Amino acid sequence: MSKHEPIELKMKFHEHYQMMWPFIKPYLFRAILAVLVSIPIGALDSVIALALKPYMDVVMIEKSERAPFYIPFLIIAFTSMQGMLNYLATYLNTWVALKINQDLKRHLFKKLMKMETSFFDGHESGVILQRFSADCDTACTGLLDNLRIFIEKFFSSFSLVCVLIYNSWQLAIIAITVMFLALLPLSTVKRRIKKTIQKSVLEATKIYSNYNETYSGNKTIAGYNLQGYMYRKFDDALIVLFKLGIKMVQKTAWMTPLMHVVVSAGIGAVIWYGSSLIVQGAITPGNFVSFITALILLYTPVKSIGKSFNNVQISFLAIERLVEILNIEPKIKDKENAIVLEKIKKYIEFKNVSFEYRENVPVLKNINICVKACSNVAIVGNSGGGKTTLVNLLPRFYDVTQGAILIDGVDIRDYTLKSLRDNIAVVFQDNFLFSGTIRDNILSGRPDATNQDIERVLKLVYLDDFVAGLKDGLDTQIGERGTLLSGGQKQRIAIARALIKDAPIVILDEATSALDNKSEAVVQKAIENLMKNRTVFVIAHRLSTIKNAEMILVINDGQIVEKGTHEELLQKENGAYKALYNAQFKNN
Numbered sequence: 001m002s003k004h005e006p007i008e009l010k011m012k013f014h015e016h017y018q019m020m021w022p023f024i025k026p027y028l029f030r031a032i033l034a035v036l037v038s039i040p041i042g043a044l045d046s047v048i049a050l051a052l053k054p055y056m057d058v059v060m061i062e063k064s065e066r067a068p069f070y071i072p073f074l075i076i077a078f079t080s081m082q083g084m085l086n087y088l089a090t091y092l093n094t095w096v097a098l099k100i101n102q103d104l105k106r107h108l109f110k111k112l113m114k115m116e117t118s119f120f121d122g123h124e125s126g127v128i129l130q131r132f133s134a135d136c137d138t139a140c141t142g143l144l145d146n147l148r149i150f151i152e153k154f155f156s157s158f159s160l161v162c163v164l165i166y167n168s169w170q171l172a173i174i175a176i177t178v179m180f181l182a183l184l185p186l187s188t189v190k191r192r193i194k195k196t197i198q199k200s201v202l203e204a205t206k207i208y209s210n211y212n213e214t215y216s217g218n219k220t221i222a223g224y225n226l227q228g229y230m231y232r233k234f235d236d237a238l239i240v241l242f243k244l245g246i247k248m249v250q251k252t253a254w255m256t257p258l259m260h261v262v263v264s265a266g267i268g269a270v271i272w273y274g275s276s277l278i279v280q281g282a283i284t285p286g287n288f289v290s291f292i293t294a295l296i297l298l299y300t301p302v303k304s305i306g307k308s309f310n311n312v313q314i315s316f317l318a319i320e321r322l323v324e325i326l327n328i329e330p331k332i333k334d335k336e337n338a339i340v341l342e343k344i345k346k347y348i349e350f351k352n353v354s355f356e357y358r359e360n361v362p363v364l365k366n367i368n369i370c371v372k373a374c375s376n377v378a379i380v381g382n383s384g385g386g387k388t389t390l391v392n393l394l395p396r397f398y399d400v401t402q403g404a405i406l407i408d409g410v411d412i413r414d415y416t417l418k419s420l421r422d423n424i425a426v427v428f429q430d431n432f433l434f435s436g437t438i439r440d441n442i443l444s445g446r447p448d449a450t451n452q453d454i455e456r457v458l459k460l461v462y463l464d465d466f467v468a469g470l471k472d473g474l475d476t477q478i479g480e481r482g483t484l485l486s487g488g489q490k491q492r493i494a495i496a497r498a499l500i501k502d503a504p505i506v507i508l509d510e511a512t513s514a515l516d517n518k519s520e521a522v523v524q525k526a527i528e529n530l531m532k533n534r535t536v537f538v539i540a541h542r543l544s545t546i547k548n549a550e551m552i553l554v555i556n557d558g559q560i561v562e563k564g565t566h567e568e569l570l571q572k573e574n575g576a577y578k579a580l581y582n583a584q585f586k587n588n
Contacts, residue, residue, distance in 0.1 A: 019323045023103050027096045031144075034092035038151040041085045045297050046159035047078040093148045094141075101140040108132045108325060116332040117397040118357070126208030130201060131325055138318035150312070156297070163294040167287040168277060171270050175295050178266030182259045182299075192251045197317050200244045206237040216481075263299040270295060332396050334416050341419040344373050344504050344535055345408050348394070352403035355389060363389050365558045367403070371551070373504075376536035378546035380580060381555040387539045390555065391507045394537070395424045425503040427530070429510040431494035433482030438467060438493060439474035441482075445497035457499040461492040461526035488523055495526045506530060508538045543581050552577065 024031065112132055120128075157179075164172040210233055214221065221230055274291065277283045283291075353367040364386045371377050379387045393400055396412060404411045412420055425445070433441050442454055454474065458464040466489065470476045482490045498506060508527060524545060531538075540546045547566045554562040554569070554576045561576050562569055569577035 019326050020319065023100050023107070026103070027099050030092050031096045034089050034096060034148065035151055037085050037089040037092065038148050039155045041082055041089060041152045041155075043155045043159040044078050044082045044085075045156040046163045046294065047075060089148055089152075093144050097141045097144040100144075101136050104136050104140065104322070105133065108136065108322075111325070111328070111330075114330045114333070115328075116330055117392070118331070121357075124205060124209045125212045126205035126210075129208045130205045131321060134204070135201075135318045135321050135325075139315055139322055147312070160294045160298040164291055164298070167291040167294070168274070168283050170277065170282070171274055171291055174269050174273060175266055175298070178262060178269070179298065182262040182266075185255050185258065193248060193313060194317060196244055196247050196251065197314060200241060200248070201321070203237050203241045203244065207234070207241070210234045210237065267292075267295060267299065332399055332417070335414060338416045339410070339414060341407060341415040341423055343423065347372050347406075347408065348505070348535060349406040349409075350390075350393075350403070351406060353390075353393065353400050353405060354402040355386075355393060355398065356401050357398075362401075363558050364393075367560060369551075369553065369560065369563070371535060371537075373535050374533055375550045376531055376534075376538060378538045378540050378549035378552045379555060380540055380543065380546070380552060380577065381561075382557075385556045386558040387555050388509055391509060391537050391539060394505070394507065395421050395426065423503050424505045424507065425498035425501045425530075426507045427491075427494050427498050427509065427527075431482075431490060433478060433485075433490055433493060435478075435480040437472075437475045437477055441478065441493055442474075442496050442500055445499070445501035449500050453500055454496075457496045460499055460529040461496045462522050463489070463492050463496065491523050492526055495523070495530055499530050504534055506534045506536045508536065508540075510539050510541050543584055554580075 109132065112128070161172065161176060164175055210230065214230055221227060270292070274283070274288050278285060278288055347370055349370045350367045353364060354362060355364040356362045367390065369377075379390060381387055389398070392398055393405060394412070396417060399413065404413075406412070407415070407420075434444065439454065442457065443449055446453070455464070458467055467473055467476075478484050478493075482493070485493070508530075527545075538546055538549065546552060549566065551563060552566060552569055553560055556576060562572065564577075569575055570581060572578055
């Protein structure tokens, strides 16, 4: 351990305390009460040992029947009291742990909702589950449970040490010295297990991810016969977890048998020296029996304390990981004094916009366009050219690397995120629908919409007859991610969600590319209803859907290579748009 390490540990503890305090503070009274209740639970362990001294001296030495008759009943009464207090401490401790756990998870979930898209791009689902949920359980429940046990054992040990000293200070010196020798290895536990626990957490996230991928990709797994591949991935993670579990045992499990040996040596030394003290008359047999009873009660938890101490360290390491999450600040957030975007009045401008996901790997290069309000712009180009990235910058799913996006001359980073996104509706190629009903998913566009609003948008997306034919109508369950609907139905619900939002800016990201011709024709009519009197950005694969666009941008390799109307672009000899158009319609 370096000379700076104690200072660093102290600083870390102080930081962890500061971060966790707001979650502990509302329940501090009950938490303290649970601690206070744990004190007599531990202290009462000494009653049996203390009571044996007068009882054994009278019965064994004096061989008298005048032994205090109340002592057995007193032991039963104290033990019963200890049991009731134990129940109360467990109840209070569990209540506090669950409340803190709930509040912490609520806070972390709110933070998760604020994280930018790049955060999710860089973290697998298993990591999210582990860091935002499982670590809370480990930190709160595990720590408080073990804290209660340690408080009980501390006061139990303290009271039992008092009994030892009362009966024989000479034997007490031996017993206490042995106890400290047994506990000495615990000082190195955290350092030895930290890396192993971190690796175990990483592998556990892979297990979560495997389950999620199996659920979400079940059709792909079945269609490509990937069951063996998925099983091998899962099995590999289990094997690594097994090895790490064994490594944990190798690093920590030796402490328990070592403590057994040390403690047994202590008991042996006490019996040897205690026999000598009895012969010398320094202590009575009652003292000795009371001492041995207290010693066994003291040493029994010491022999198994290694496992509990490991669990406490695991909980502390979980808190460290939680503090890391709590310290994360979203990269995309409101500026101070950000203004509210009421509506778009004049134009949207991309001014010298460049963007890169990874440093020095540009995806968009010096994009300059100006789009008038209530006009529609189509974006086409080769796959991977940056079309989707361009429109993802407008609602600030990502922030530009260079340049600026302006709405009515104001940088979108100067608007509040909420007001900016309130003014934008997005229909993706693969739209995400929530588990629940058709009504729930449409209302996610505008929760305060009326039944009349819903009926209106259903007609506009040509879903009114379909919904009317369902037994439960709008309250029909659609399954997770809308698995009980066809592709066209899912798209039209997504368009209905965008319509009911009534946002002045609409982004359509290849909204019909995954549909057959019949479904596309219906969805295209719904899209035309959505586009009326709005500023629209359309990413299109099928060029037949964008002939009437007021401006068409051709983006290849992150650059605008052409722009103009459909007719203007077809006039360009060897033009990029003309090549795309001819490739799609050469057989017509």
